[in-house]
Amino acid sequence: MNRRTFVQLSTIAITSLSLGTQLRLYAHHGDIKKISLPEGEWRKRLTADQFHILRKAGTEYPYSSALNHEKRMGTYHCAGCDMALFNSTAKYDSGTGWPSFYESIPGHTNTKTDFKLIYPRTEYHCARCGGHQGHVFDDGPDPTGQRWCNNGLALKFVSRS
DSSP, rough: OOOHHHHOOOOOOHHHHHHHHHHHHHHHOTTTOOOOOHHHHHHOOOOSSHHHHHHHHOOOOOOGGGGOOOOOSSSETTTTOOOOEGGGGGGGGGGSSSSSOOOTTTTTTEEEEEEETOOOOOEEEEEOOOEEEEEEEOOOOOTOOOOOEEGGGEEEEEEOO
């Protein structure tokens, strides 16, 4: 394969992946009612740091979240719309500095391919409001082998007690 063919095929593959994941990102999941607000309303509801992460796909500094040390039973909800995204039973210490889980609540997150660091990563969002949460990697523990690496400011913890 020559360079021109490689570039053409790569462009087609990236475009196809991008279109497919964009469609998946906005697909309807069961009974989840979507929330769509103007930017100004999100700015009112969120802190500046939360807005940067949830609405602009920012990232907080590692080891900066109090949720890294949260050990109680409960659920982790989207800080933008309060939708439950993770159960505490799926949380583990990944050593990365961000709250990490081996699975999300089925149907409560959507994914798309992110090329911001040149190489492809799987970015995930809240299925209700579309708020950016983090990235999922295939280097997690059993039973899924996944690491859902989440920005702590994009979550709020709701205790079961």
